[in-house]
Amino acid sequence: MSERRCSPEDDCSSLLSRLGSDSPRPRMKYGGMFCNVEGAFENKTLNFESLGPRPQFTLKLPPEAVSGCVVGNVTSVSTGATIAGCGDRLIIKGGKIVNDDQSFYADIYVEDGTIKQIGENLIVPSGVKTVDAYGQLVIPGGIDANTNLYSPQKGLNPADDFYQGTRAALSGGTTTIMDHVLVEPGTSLLTAFDQWKDAAEQRACCDFSLHVDITRWHEGLYEELETLIKDKGVNSFLFFMAYKDKYQSSDSQLYEAFSVLRDLGAIAQVHAENGDIIDEEQKKLLCLGITGPEGHVISHSEEVETEAVYRAITIAKQSNCPLYVTKVMSKSAADVIAKARKKGMVVYGEPITAGLATDGSHYWSKDWAIAAAFVTSPPLNPDPSTPQYLTSLLACGDLQVTSSAQASFSTAQKAVGKDNFTLIPEGTNGIEERMSVVWDRAVATGMMDENEFVAVTSTNAAKLFSMYPRKGRIAVGSDADIVIWNPKETRIISANTHNLNLEVNIFEGLEFRGVASVVISGGRVLLEDGKLNVTEGSGRFIPRKAFPDIVYKRIKARSKMAEAHGVPRGNYDGPVHDVISMTKSVPPTPTTRGPPCPKTLTGPRNLHQSGFTLAGAQIDDHIPRRSAQRIVAPPGGRSNITSLS
Amino acid sequence: DPVRRKTSKAWNREDELPVYLAGPITTGPNQRKTYGMFSSVEGAFESKTIDFENYAVGRKGSRTPRSGSRERLLDTGDPISKTPSEARESSLNGSPGERDEARSRAEVRFSSGTENLNGKSERLLIKGGRVVNDDQSFYADVYIEDGLIKQVGENLVVPGGVKVIEANGRMVIPGGIDVNTCLMKSYLGTQPVDDFFQGTKAALAGGTTMIIDHVAPQPGDSLLEAFERWQEAADKKACCDYSLHVDIPQWNENVKDELELLVQDKGINSFQVYMAYKDVYQMTDSELYEAFSFLKLLGAVVLVHAENGDLIAQEQRKILGMGITGPEGHPLSRPEEVEAEAVFRAITLGNRVNCPVYITKVMSKSAADTITQARRKGSVVFGEPITASLATDGSHYWSKNWAKAAAYVTSPPLSPDQTTPDHLHTLLACGDLQVVGSSHCAYSTSQKAIGKDDFTLIPEGINGVEERMGFVWDKAVAMGKMDENQFVAVTSTNAAKIFNLYPRKGRIAVGSDADIVIWDPDSVKTITAKLQQSAAEYNIFEGLESRGGPVLVLSQGQVVYEEGKLHAQQGTGRFIPRKPFPDYAYQRVKFRNQVKHKQGVTRGIYDGPVYDVAPIPKYITPSPSAKTSPTSHQPPPIRNLHQSNFSLSGAQIDDNIPRRSGHRIVAPPGGRSNITSLG
Numbered sequence A: 001m002s003e004r005r006c007s008p009e010d011d012c013s014s015l016l017s018r019l020g021s022d023s024p025r026p027r028m029k030y031g032g033m034f035c036n037v038e039g040a041f042e043n044k045t046l047n048f049e050s051l052g053p054r055p056q057f058t059l060k061l062p063p064e065a066v067s068g069c070v071v072g073n074v075t076s077v078s079t080g081a082t083i084a085g086c087g088d089r090l091i092i093k094g095g096k097i098v099n100d101d102q103s104f105y106a107d108i109y110v111e112d113g114t115i116k117q118i119g120e121n122l123i124v125p126s127g128v129k130t131v132d133a134y135g136q137l138v139i140p141g142g143i144d145a146n147t148n149l150y151s152p153q154k155g156l157n158p159a160d161d162f163y164q165g166t167r168a169a170l171s172g173g174t175t176t177i178m179d180h181v182l183v184e185p186g187t188s189l190l191t192a193f194d195q196w197k198d199a200a201e202q203r204a205c206c207d208f209s210l211h212v213d214i215t216r217w218h219e220g221l222y223e224e225l226e227t228l229i230k231d232k233g234v235n236s237f238l239f240f241m242a243y244k245d246k247y248q249s250s251d252s253q254l255y256e257a258f259s260v261l262r263d264l265g266a267i268a269q270v271h272a273e274n275g276d277i278i279d280e281e282q283k284k285l286l287c288l289g290i291t292g293p294e295g296h297v298i299s300h301s302e303e304v305e306t307e308a309v310y311r312a313i314t315i316a317k318q319s320n321c322p323l324y325v326t327k328v329m330s331k332s333a334a335d336v337i338a339k340a341r342k343k344g345m346v347v348y349g350e351p352i353t354a355g356l357a358t359d360g361s362h363y364w365s366k367d368w369a370i371a372a373a374f375v376t377s378p379p380l381n382p383d384p385s386t387p388q389y390l391t392s393l394l395a396c397g398d399l400q401v402t403s404s405a406q407a408s409f410s411t412a413q414k415a416v417g418k419d420n421f422t423l424i425p426e427g428t429n430g431i432e433e434r435m436s437v438v439w440d441r442a443v444a445t446g447m448m449d450e451n452e453f454v455a456v457t458s459t460n461a462a463k464l465f466s467m468y469p470r471k472g473r474i475a476v477g478s479d480a481d482i483v484i485w486n487p488k489e490t491r492i493i494s495a496n497t498h499n500l501n502l503e504v505n506i507f508e509g510l511e512f513r514g515v516a517s518v519v520i521s522g523g524r525v526l527l528e529d530g531k532l533n534v535t536e537g538s539g540r541f542i543p544r545k546a547f548p549d550i551v552y553k554r555i556k557a558r559s560k561m562a563e564a565h566g567v568p569r570g571n572y573d574g575p576v577h578d579v580i581s582m583t584k585s586v587p588p589t590p591t592t593r594g595p596p597c598p599k600t601l602t603g604p605r606n607l608h609q610s611g612f613t614l615a616g617a618q619i620d621d622h623i624p625r626r627s628a629q630r631i632v633a634p635p636g637g638r639s640n641i642t643s644l645s
Numbered sequence B: 001d002p003v004r005r006k007t008s009k010a011w012n013r014e015d016e017l018p019v020y021l022a023g024p025i026t027t028g029p030n031q032r033k034t035y036g037m038f039s040s041v042e043g044a045f046e047s048k049t050i051d052f053e054n055y056a057v058g059r060k061g062s063r064t065p066r067s068g069s070r071e072r073l074l075d076t077g078d079p080i081s082k083t084p085s086e087a088r089e090s091s092l093n094g095s096p097g098e099r100d101e102a103r104s105r106a107e108v109r110f111s112s113g114t115e116n117l118n119g120k121s122e123r124l125l126i127k128g129g130r131v132v133n134d135d136q137s138f139y140a141d142v143y144i145e146d147g148l149i150k151q152v153g154e155n156l157v158v159p160g161g162v163k164v165i166e167a168n169g170r171m172v173i174p175g176g177i178d179v180n181t182c183l184m185k186s187y188l189g190t191q192p193v194d195d196f197f198q199g200t201k202a203a204l205a206g207g208t209t210m211i212i213d214h215v216a217p218q219p220g221d222s223l224l225e226a227f228e229r230w231q232e233a234a235d236k237k238a239c240c241d242y243s244l245h246v247d248i249p250q251w252n253e254n255v256k257d258e259l260e261l262l263v264q265d266k267g268i269n270s271f272q273v274y275m276a277y278k279d280v281y282q283m284t285d286s287e288l289y290e291a292f293s294f295l296k297l298l299g300a301v302v303l304v305h306a307e308n309g310d311l312i313a314q315e316q317r318k319i320l321g322m323g324i325t326g327p328e329g330h331p332l333s334r335p336e337e338v339e340a341e342a343v344f345r346a347i348t349l350g351n352r353v354n355c356p357v358y359i360t361k362v363m364s365k366s367a368a369d370t371i372t373q374a375r376r377k378g379s380v381v382f383g384e385p386i387t388a389s390l391a392t393d394g395s396h397y398w399s400k401n402w403a404k405a406a407a408y409v410t411s412p413p414l415s416p417d418q419t420t421p422d423h424l425h426t427l428l429a430c431g432d433l434q435v436v437g438s439s440h441c442a443y444s445t446s447q448k449a450i451g452k453d454d455f456t457l458i459p460e461g462i463n464g465v466e467e468r469m470g471f472v473w474d475k476a477v478a479m480g481k482m483d484e485n486q487f488v489a490v491t492s493t494n495a496a497k498i499f500n501l502y503p504r505k506g507r508i509a510v511g512s513d514a515d516i517v518i519w520d521p522d523s524v525k526t527i528t529a530k531l532q533q534s535a536a537e538y539n540i541f542e543g544l545e546s547r548g549g550p551v552l553v554l555s556q557g558q559v560v561y562e563e564g565k566l567h568a569q570q571g572t573g574r575f576i577p578r579k580p581f582p583d584y585a586y587q588r589v590k591f592r593n594q595v596k597h598k599q600g601v602t603r604g605i606y607d608g609p610v611y612d613v614a615p616i617p618k619y620i621t622p623s624p625s626a627k628t629s630p631t632s633h634q635p636p637p638i639r640n641l642h643q644s645n646f647s648l649s650g651a652q653i654d655d656n657i658p659r660r661s662g663h664r665i666v667a668p669p670g671g672r673s674n675i676t677s678l679g
Helices: A008-018 A063-067 A162-171 A189-203 A219-232 A251-264 A275-287 A294-299 A302-319 A331-342 A353-357 A360-364 A368-373 A386-396 A411-417 A434-443 A450-464 A549-561 B002-020 B066-075 B084-093 B196-205 B223-237 B253-265 B285-298 B309-321 B329-333 B336-353 B365-376 B387-391 B394-398 B402-407 B420-429 B445-451 B468-477 B484-498 B583-595
Strands: A090-093 A096-098 A103-105 A107-111 A114-119 A129-132 A137-140 A142-147 A174-183 A207-214 A236-240 A267-271 A323-326 A347-349 A482-492 A511-521 A524-528 B107-110 B123-132 B137-145 B148-153 B163-166 B171-174 B176-181 B208-215 B241-247 B270-274 B301-305 B357-359 B381-383 B516-526 B545-555 B558-562
Touching: A096 A450, A129 A524, A137 A450, A142 A162, A142 A434, A142 A450, A162 A174, A162 A189, A162 A511, A162 A524, A174 A189, A174 A511, A189 A207, A189 A219, A219 A251, A236 A251, A251 A267, A251 A302, A251 B309, A267 A302, A275 A294, A275 A302, A275 B285, A275 B336, A294 A360, A302 A323, A302 A331, A302 B309, A302 B336, A331 A347, A331 A386, A353 A386, A353 A434, A360 A368, A368 A411, A386 A434, A434 A450, A434 A482, A434 A511, A450 A549, B123 B484, B123 B516, B171 B484, B176 B196, B176 B468, B176 B484, B196 B208, B196 B223, B196 B545, B196 B558, B208 B223, B208 B545, B223 B241, B223 B253, B253 B285, B270 B285, B285 B301, B285 B336, B301 B336, B309 B329, B309 B336, B329 B394, B336 B357, B336 B365, B365 B381, B365 B420, B387 B420, B387 B468, B394 B402, B402 B445, B420 B468, B468 B484, B468 B516, B468 B545, B484 B583
Parallel strands: A090 A129, A096 A137, A142 A174, A174 A207, A207 A236, A236 A267, A267 A323, A323 A347, B123 B163, B123 B171, B176 B208, B208 B241, B241 B270, B270 B301, B301 B357, B357 B381
Antiparallel strands: A090 A107, A096 A103, A107 A114, A137 A482, A482 A511, A511 A524, B107 B163, B123 B137, B137 B148, B171 B516, B516 B545, B545 B558
């Protein structure tokens, strides 16, 4: 919404001309006491087509590729006409459309991968496939804001790559994933990004977007960041506060990076754990002879997570940068976020499937393979009341987005760390179960309503990451990523029936209410009657714009407000104690890796650039100083500026 | 006579330590008859008295046997001339106007007139005062001999020729302990204008009879040498008893040996670490973790200067870049959150290591709240607000007068929020903060002017040693937030407990040092640089009124301050050594050590397939933050739990063992092994 590129006249006329004209007939169902105002949701619908060109949003695939795979399991075809061409023409009938703000009964007509009409008794061309949604909810496809389908850990590639992963995502009702590009320290961000994008375009079955993880910050990354944000459609970057000596960033680096991201309009994400403490605790535990997966949770204690969250928020506050905390796993970390939000900080928290559905007691399992399957960072909390607590914060809006943090490693891969828990590759599954878990734990228990469900599984993520309203909403002009949700059905999770390669599922045996019965991605029905019908490589990359409104409106206003001003004073003309030129005992700064004052940059003014440095050589070192000449003025001073009266 | 003093000092250092806490407390059998309904339980405070004589090795012969004085006391237990309730009533109701002149000041007179004021009699009787300890107040006389309190009670039988001080119902409190002064902390080669002489004089004038000064070595200096330098200077100059904290400017292996020596032989049990001053004193979290672990093994209290140095360095650059060079840049670059964040982190570290943490200079509401919350969750953490944060606020940084603005520069800075002092007093009154320090470190205006064009160069330090007790009384007790017992606790007793000086200091009890203050709650004083003892030409409390102040101060049984006149003598202060493992801080820690024992899970050996890892090219640079190798050798006596051959980064210890390279497994992903199957 924020990034419309069109002349204002066009905008107005096209918008206004379409208002109220989408449905040919007045709706009669409205008007009851608790019903919505008639037509209230219509002006929330955008018609993208009328808003000017959108070249990069077109389907990348040649028509043949799609038509080859078209849908064999159509429930009913209204006429005998065959379906061909680019994308399905679909009408979804009889469902209750649920957006994040309201629910209503209407039919949806989908053509060319976008939603064309919403309303009742739509006039549609013949030969349209009808999807029956009676008695079910029609929701925007889920957005999983955190997956790791391609990032290797310790040289191991995940057992589930973009194909397996997105397949599982689709089967659970998620139609967009946001994967993390893990850039190894010292390598190019752009190269890694291209590598990820290529891999995903070849393999992914649903739309995807990418976060970029920056494992070693230095000022030299500025240009690459600018390119990524302005040309490549990435607006979120993850920093690690853990993984000491590998990926960890110091506070200075975070501050610098956050300041740059703020200027460029991106969102800073953090993996919040205190790597220094973890490192020490790991050493200590290994010394004590604790080598099993329980060592993981003992060394990554809750406080260590909470502390880092607190610190990240402080740094973000100081640099006035929006912050997104990935993987909120503990009650106290969630509390810190909630409190900070109450104080007005722009911070978002993301609990994950595993954190909402299970707890960390399994780390003490006698079965090594099960215990190891739960290893992720921050770890699942051993406190069994954690899932419920996180769910309640999610329901009240203190946490905003659910994701899966999917990163699957097979038991054999996990067994690399069988004698040393620090070598176990970290990651849990959850991409497939995410939406069901939220429904079961939050909606079915009455903590959350269906609209809030849509918000936390899809809309909030779309808004935060600049995909709204293309994703995350059922509206005319939005992508036809639609899920028909059956709240009554239940399913039991098992590694035997899930869609991943993994041989262990951490939710094994749990029963969840709420199942995606039909999944439509890009206008094509991919899941129906329990049958998954995906095409490798059909996923498109979704570019995202900088300065998402929901995040940056406040930041912009605060940047204006927070200008600090000096006090204009007369010159101090009293005596000055002369400092004997000291031998500097200070080592060169060890934490900043890049040069502190790099070449001048164009674009926004860099406020951090200053000739002054606290350590070592000063910029005015070449100016000779008087050495040790003592003053003769009395301590009281005779100057008028120092006297008290 | 200096000879005797010297020997007594030497005795103090060598012999007293081992016996100091050797035996259980034994107190004489004694019945007090004079307690009324609301008085304390009979004998309640007696068990809090330590009879030092019982432990003293060197001095046994030189003292009157304690039992003797007890007997005499018993013999003379006669009906009392003045009941406590009467006296209390009069002291409570008496408004300043109604008081007669005689009551408003302490009188010194001599029962026989045979001794003169300057004589070294050291026999004193404080009569008619209300003794206020941290747990209770009661009316009693206090008899002092040889610098120690010998008797507390009514109608004491004392030898003739004793100097009698009439307290006239005023409060008799233990002398204050200022736990945070920097009287010798040099900045770029310049020394503070208040040295040990000036500083302790100012302390005495404010009712503080003991200071704990910070030994501040520069990075690379030997801690021991610095300690000795400080001790030497203080022995020569200090007018009141003192002890020393040692600041650890950087963490490395050499420091460990010195720390051990300081704790075990030198009587130091508190060390300060810095989370601020990037590239100078600042330690990384790893170093802090190691330092905390090591200090915990030694039984020391960790003092933390809590501010996020990384953020401050960044903010300073930014603010200088904006052209702000005046003192207002100081609070702008060190906002409240930066302090609160570091406090939070320090507490987290303390919890992980299970080590008591003491936060020096709590300056902001949010930092204090963080401490409060942590204490609610059971963390062993102490917070120390200082005179300045309790009496004034940071609005002065914006003063048009540069010299005035610069006088307030200290770190963490005074919070510009004007409700801060009130909030801190509230927390102090309810026990969430425990100790009041002053962080006295006085620089002259010309020294401050080193930073006239760059606020980051302004030497940091404010005054407050003299005003400390007065402001706590004025803003907390006189306002009704705190009672007089809590006043004694926060100005003296808590500090003595945390730093293991109790009950020698911080209590009026038989056997304690005769560091006593007669406190007048109604005296009003206007603070001004012209009348202060400190040599600084600026006082940050200039013009503020403060109710409550000392009338008479005794240090080691000598009258050193009386009616506005100081009789302090340079070099009379003794070094007070402190034992490690103070109970107040360490008791809980010890129990938690036992409870929090960690255990692994006993499992069958994993016998499933193991994915073979191809050797990864190492792209990792050597750790930049750890200054020393984690695997270098350790001192033998204490087992170092951190020593491990495992390292997350770079080369591993088993790198020399050849590995099969990239040899894929053939087992199916589901695995056939029984241990991996889920059944």
